[in-house]
Amino acid sequence: MFSKACEYGIRAAIYIGQQSAGGRRVGLKDIAAEIDSPEAFTAKILQQLVRAQLLTSVKGPTGGFELTPEQLRTVTLRQLVVAIDGGAMLQGCALGLPQCSAQQPCPMHYQFLPIRDQLNELLRTHTIGELASKVQEGLGFLKQFS
């Protein structure tokens, strides 16, 4: 569905959001451990998200990553996905036609459309803050506990 980079990025953002909601800034090492992702690779993805202003970073001691209250409230899953994977997967044709539309639809066009619309809606309507709360309440997990 999403790239590895995107999966890590989303999980990381939610974890950072969870901690930010509790007033805690978190470092890369902590993040990678808590979402079970490769540290250096995660760093690259977080850099992208900081540049896209979807999350905030602070250098130096006591530094780390955080989401501002506004970011917690307004940044959506969709923004993360677009920042990392680009919009192609949220718009492109399921069979790979460069221009698939009502003018020249692929044979699955009208069947896929509602599903993709639902996916878009799903991503658009869920904020990081909301998902972070779910994790905080123990209703969602960001890695496998055994």
Next chain:
Amino acid sequence: MFSKACEYGIRAAIYIGQQSAGGRRVGLKDIAAEIDSPEAFTAKILQQLVRAQLLTSVKGPTGGFELTPEQLRTVTLRQLVVAIDGGAMLQGCALGLPQCSAQQPCPMHYQFLPIRDQLNELLRTHTIGELASKVQEGLGFLKQFS
């Protein structure tokens, strides 16, 4: 959504199906031209599908690829996708958790579930023959015409 290989594979299968429905066997060159795909790469994918018995090939002059009437009627989009991309995308967690389930759901688990179910249902209920008919009737396209 799907890999390039899968996109080519599906488009190729539908084109072969369309021609098979008209009693015509088709060669690789023809297929690649009609679905606008790289010839040698398409050959590899078709080999996979032949091995998986989702379509049939005949060597030598007048040879080529075809779908038997039974294959036309019974082979589903889902079988193609599984043969080429594997089942991961149709089952795996959206956030990449190795074991995402009701026991330990990711924060999007219950939101994604219905969408993935719909996707599975969509793939399961559409046969190559059905899609080939749509193309035959001019209601669907396998490449961009300008």
Next chain:
DNA sequence: AAATTAAAGGATAAAATTGTCCGGTATTTA
């Protein structure tokens, strides 16, 4: 049987994705 045709299969190459390493920069604390 020989020549021709077309898929099968193996080796290889290019590109994209995933992942690592390390020196540079900014910030805080002592």
Next chain:
DNA sequence: TAAATACCGGACAATTTTATCCTTTAATTT
């Protein structure tokens, strides 16, 4: 202001995906 901390950025490496080429194999036609 020196030292320590932690993100930034660039280069590099491994893996996977995409793509090509060429020889072999099987089948048809002459």
